[in-house]
Amino acid sequence: MLTQLDALYLPHHWYLDAADECYFGGEYTAGQGYTYSETNQLILNLKKKMERRGLPDWGYKARAIRQAAMNLREYLRPQFLASATFVPIPPSKVVGDPEYDDRMTQVVQLLGENVDARELVCQIESTLEAHTAETRPGPRTLYNNYQIEESCITPTPSQIAVVDDVLTTGAHFKAMKRILGETYPDVPIVGIFIARRVPGTE
Amino acid sequence: MATAPLATLRAISPLREMGAYEALWAKSETTFTSLARKFREAPDLLPSDFVAEYEAKFFADIVMQMLRDSGVKQFGIRVHRAGEYPKKLRDAEDPVELLYYRGWWDLVETRSVAVVGTREPSAQAVERTSKLVRLLVNDKFTIVSGLARGIDTAAHNAAIKAGGKTIAVIGTPLTHSYPKENATLQERIANDFLLVSQVPVYRYSKQDFRRNRGFFPERNKTMSALTEATIIVEAGQTSGTLIQARAALKQRRKLFILDNCFQNPSLSWPHEFESRGAVRVKEYEDIRKSLVPDVNPT
Numbered sequence: 001m002l003t004q005l006d007a008l009y010l011p012h013h014w015y016l017d018a019a020d021e022c023y024f025g026g027e028y029t030a031g032q033g034y035t036y037s038e039t040n041q042l043i044l045n046l047k048k049k050m051e052r053r054g055l056p057d058w059g060y061k062a063r064a065i066r067q068a069a070m071n072l073r074e075y076l077r078p079q080f081l082a083s084a085t086f087v088p089i090p091p092s093k094v095v096g097d098p099e100y101d102d103r104m105t106q107v108v109q110l111l112g113e114n115v116d117a118r119e120l121v122c123q124i125e126s127t128l129e130a131h132t133a134e135t136r137p138g139p140r141t142l143y144n145n146y147q148i149e150e151s152c153i154t155p156t157p158s159q160i161a162v163v164d165d166v167l168t169t170g171a172h173f174k175a176m177k178r179i180l181g182e183t184y185p186d187v188p189i190v191g192i193f194i195a196r197r198v199p200g201t202e
Numbered sequence: 203m204a205t206a207p208l209a210t211l212r213a214i215s216p217l218r219e220m221g222a223y224e225a226l227w228a229k230s231e232t233t234f235t236s237l238a239r240k241f242r243e244a245p246d247l248l249p250s251d252f253v254a255e256y257e258a259k260f261f262a263d264i265v266m267q268m269l270r271d272s273g274v275k276q277f278g279i280r281v282h283r284a285g286e287y288p289k290k291l292r293d294a295e296d297p298v299e300l301l302y303y304r305g306w307w308d309l310v311e312t313r314s315v316a317v318v319g320t321r322e323p324s325a326q327a328v329e330r331t332s333k334l335v336r337l338l339v340n341d342k343f344t345i346v347s348g349l350a351r352g353i354d355t356a357a358h359n360a361a362i363k364a365g366g367k368t369i370a371v372i373g374t375p376l377t378h379s380y381p382k383e384n385a386t387l388q389e390r391i392a393n394d395f396l397l398v399s400q401v402p403v404y405r406y407s408k409q410d411f412r413r414n415r416g417f418f419p420e421r422n423k424t425m426s427a428l429t430e431a432t433i434i435v436e437a438g439q440t441s442g443t444l445i446q447a448r449a450a451l452k453q454r455r456k457l458f459i460l461d462n463c464f465q466n467p468s469l470s471w472p473h474e475f476e477s478r479g480a481v482r483v484k485e486y487e488d489i490r491k492s493l494v495p496d497v498n499p500t
Contacts, residue, residue: 036311
């Protein structure tokens with residue numbers, strides 16, 4: 001079952017506020033923490049660098065993508081799957097970059113043939129990955145680097161689910177919500193994450 | 203706060219579940235057994251399904267305030283059927299639907315053993331505890347105990363001293379520590395390791411210590427379910443530790459009893475438990491070969 005980001009955990013994701021509706025599956029202990037849980041394994045495999053392509057551990061990434069999609073399908077009732085538009089948060093590297101990683105696009109595409117999954121937002125330029133960047137970009141910086149993929153804007157969604165692997169500060173969700181809200185002012189937008197980052201871990 | 207689709211997602215609100223759990227416990231007739239029965243009869247329901255939304259909010263607000271007032275800045279909860287709730291807890295006879303924690307939840311997924319015993323140990327028992335814990339830490343086990351006086355305290359301290367990991371499953375809510383002199387150790391475990399409590403904050407504050415004592419044996423059952431094995435260092439004939447011993451066998455966990463317990467002629471429990479499947483431990487290897495059969499003997 002998903003957990004709603006309510007007032008108990010909201011303060012851990014400091015760009016988010018009570019008007020943001022976000023849900024997560026498990027919890028991911030990053031970096032200096034302990035890393036024994038299933039969720040940690042899933043996220044680490046999901047985030048496996050593209051430079052590992054072709055190496056023996058590469059298969060874990062493909063498996064993690066399928067697992068993430070299966071988890072999401074379990075969390076979402078058929079009614080939601082059938083009516084929502086699933087939008088992956090764009091990867092930090094743009095198409096053409098050797099580290100371009102469309103894992104979240106693959107995840108939402110695996111949700112089902114009749115599921116509306118669209119790469120509605122893309123990045124203008126590659127950025128450092130948030131979890132390796134010295135200073136994490138805020139929502140404004142991210143927003144300025146986002147653009148709407150005009151070729152996918154129709155039909156207008158009735159409900160948007162922004163999907164990402166890990167909810168950290170909430171900056172990406174906030175930037176996505178802003179740019180999508182400009183295109184679709186009346187469409188409710190929720191965030192759905194495979195996991196949230198445990199507070200105090202980098 | 204939610205605008206839309208809680209109904210079309212399978213999702214829980216942790217704060218609402220916490221408030222609902224506290225509201226259920228606010229009724230004087232509620233026990234772990236009565237709650238477990240409720241959820242056994244309706245396995246698809248959550249605490250919030252039994253409590254009006256305003257009532258859950260009422261208790262959530264009170265309990266958040268109590269936690270803040272007691273100096274608990276950050277804590278989390280685990281709810282049955284939501285993310286990260288450990289399946290192994292369902293092996294308990296009356297499994298907990300919700301629990302509170304502080305610290306590194308991830309430690310729950312490590313291989314762990316409970317080291318428990320009397321609150322009034324002999325000097326040798328304390329020494330045995332430290333030695334045993336050092337060996338277990340050396341074999342990468344997380345040491346779980348109940349933060350009580352005596353063996354529990356020795357087990358946690360030895361684990362930390364040996365550079366190992368430790369989990370405390372306490373019989374008070376997060377707002378309290380017992381005994382008081384363990385407040386610092388509790389804080390250390392909450393910051394660097396993991397502190398777990400199933401005890402409802404509000405109910406605990408409303409009843410006297412005689413009734414609150416009843417929470418201690420309940421946490422022993424949870425401690426057993428959380429671990430692969432329970433090791434008893436020293437315990438009297440009427441010790442609360444024996445509650446955990448019974449729970450361990452019922453939950454199909456391994457139970458180890460140190461040899462010295464058998465040598466005390468006034469105790470019959472070691473023999474009773476041995477006849478029901480407990481392992482008599484003459485040397486560490488007796489534990490090791492059972493828990494780490496794939497490892498060569500030291």
